[in-house]
Amino acid sequence: MITEQNQACDLVIFGAKGDLTKRKLLPALYKLEKSKKLHENMRIIATGRANWSTEDYINIKKTEIKNFLKETIQENIWKKFSARIIFCNIDVNEILHFSRLKKILEQKNNIIIYYCAIPPETLHAIFSGLGNTNLNFPSSRIILEKPLGICLKTSQKINNQISKYFSEKQIFRIDHYLGKESILNLFALRFANSLLFHDWNNKTIDHIQITVSEEVGIEDRWNYFDKIGQTRDMVQNHLLQILTIITMDQPKNIQSDTIRNEKVKILRTLNPINTDNINKYTVRGQYSSGLIKNKKVSSYLEENGANTNSKTETFVAMKIYLNHEKWSGVPFYLRTGKRLAHKYSEIVIVFKKNPIHLFNYSNTELLSNKLIIRLEPNANIQYDILNKMPSLKNKYKLEILQLKSNNNINQSNSKNIIDAYERLLLESMRGIQSLFVSRDEVEASWQWIDPIIDGWKHEKNNSLQLYEAGSWGPKSANMLLYYDHHDWYEFH
Ligand code: BG6
Numbered sequence: 001m002i003t004e005q006n007q008a009c010d011l012v013i014f015g016a017k018g019d020l021t022k023r024k025l026l027p028a029l030y031k032l033e034k035s036k037k038l039h040e041n042m043r044i045i046a047t048g049r050a051n052w053s054t055e056d057y058i059n060i061k062k063t064e065i066k067n068f069l070k071e072t073i074q075e076n077i078w079k080k081f082s083a084r085i086i087f088c089n090i091d092v093n094e095i096l097h098f099s100r101l102k103k104i105l106e107q108k109n110n111i112i113i114y115y116c117a118i119p120p121e122t123l124h125a126i127f128s129g130l131g132n133t134n135l136n137f138p139s140s141r142i143i144l145e146k147p148l149g150i151c152l153k154t155s156q157k158i159n160n161q162i163s164k165y166f167s168e169k170q171i172f173r174i175d176h177y178l179g180k181e182s183i184l185n186l187f188a189l190r191f192a193n194s195l196l197f198h199d200w201n202n203k204t205i206d207h208i209q210i211t212v213s214e215e216v217g218i219e220d221r222w223n224y225f226d227k228i229g230q231t232r233d234m235v236q237n238h239l240l241q242i243l244t245i246i247t248m249d250q251p252k253n254i255q256s257d258t259i260r261n262e263k264v265k266i267l268r269t270l271n272p273i274n275t276d277n278i279n280k281y282t283v284r285g286q287y288s289s290g291l292i293k294n295k296k297v298s299s300y301l302e303e304n305g306a307n308t309n310s311k312t313e314t315f316v317a318m319k320i321y322l323n324h325e326k327w328s329g330v331p332f333y334l335r336t337g338k339r340l341a342h343k344y345s346e347i348v349i350v351f352k353k354n355p356i357h358l359f360n361y362s363n364t365e366l367l368s369n370k371l372i373i374r375l376e377p378n379a380n381i382q383y384d385i386l387n388k389m390p391s392l393k394n395k396y397k398l399e400i401l402q403l404k405s406n407n408n409i410n411q412s413n414s415k416n417i418i419d420a421y422e423r424l425l426l427e428s429m430r431g432i433q434s435l436f437v438s439r440d441e442v443e444a445s446w447q448w449i450d451p452i453i454d455g456w457k458h459e460k461n462n463s464l465q466l467y468e469a470g471s472w473g474p475k476s477a478n479m480l481l482y483y484d485h486h487d488w489y490e491f492h
Helices: 017-033 054-069 075-082 095-106 120-134 152-163 179-191 192-198 222-247 256-266 419-429 439-457 478-480
Strands: 009-014 043-048 085-089 110-116 141-144 170-171 205-213 282-288 290-291 295-299 315-320 334-336 342-351 371-374 380-388 398-404 465-468
Touching: 009 334, 009 419, 017 054, 017 075, 017 419, 017 439, 017 465, 043 095, 054 075, 054 085, 085 095, 095 120, 110 120, 120 141, 120 152, 141 152, 141 256, 152 439, 179 222, 179 371, 192 282, 192 398, 222 256, 222 315, 222 334, 222 342, 222 439, 256 439, 282 439, 282 478, 315 478, 334 478
Parallel strands: 009 043, 009 110, 043 085, 110 141, 141 170, 205 334, 282 465
Antiparallel strands: 205 342, 282 315, 290 295, 315 334, 342 371, 371 380, 380 398
């Protein structure tokens, strides 16, 4: 059912002692409490393997979340918030333990939302534990975190397992980028502005660049990251989501399925990259030591727990085409990496030049119009247009005029930064799936990613290149564009 109202629900967190809960979930829920978005009767049932009382759990988490909240905890709000929490000692591999949860859930008649904040290998135990204890009520919902598998086969396995107990309407798959204000604003930009709406295709657009650059390294996650790499960690989900939102056709309405189906259509038009063309369309790299903000950082192979033979990529750049009437011939250049010079995400739309250059007497080339959409930090929009320089001498000497919005167009004020998890938790309480990823989307993206990962495994494509931490990645990432007479738009 679609409703804008958040409903009285019991949020059951599996993995309540874990990293995601303290970093993201509890801070986001506290902030929702503060902004009075939680239903009066909403409860949080924190589950984990520990012989803790609810009071123990609350005290431990209060200390921990202080580091992640970015604001001081207000005692009156914490009191109200912590009164919602119940700790339940569950080992998800022990089916009998689920009856402890059942007892708590039976105390109220709330809608139940299960949040799986646990490693993927534990998912099946949770699905079957809930199913076998009859806790998979038709009104319940279940939230899954990424990574959802590491290839098409493993993601299908998880999707098949869950579908035995929950229907697609009950499953909320998280890609936290979809909860970001600046990503949501892309829909408004594209579909509310006639100026952009009509000129959004291969007739007017020359190429598009998407950069998601990170300063952080792998943050002590060697065991996770080394099996995954930057392509699975960032491209399969976050960058492909940005690409689909930028290129999808206008949906008939803003219902969840309508939007998600339009995105799937785009994923299915991605031109295959495989062992035959991988060196032409991709560049991958791994960071060596270097300086980030003037501080020395070590190389990927010196990270905690590292295996020094690792060929895992921490940077990837790609050139992508879509087999789509509207986008045929338009290259999309994507790049993302860890330990790069600055943390920022940006989309650059480069428009085609006017084929007729009326002002060509000075033999200068006509420059392209560009629309630069900065997603993070300080979301803003810049439009580069050509303007006549005031002069009596050169009647029509042109210059680029940068029309730029204020910084932080996506924040109502500097104190009110909405975290992606706040929005996504709220949407799940409202039962709206449009900001969650459908099974079709996940599987279509793996279908496209798998041949890329396989392609790199071939000896002849073993093209991993080192780049210095604090740089913009391997030099050959520039060549991807250079051969097309383009350059990456520089960070400003
Ligand atoms: C996560 C990845 O999904 O996104 C991390 O697993 C990455 O490796 C993070 O650092 C980036 O998120 P954000 O919101 O900081 O851009």
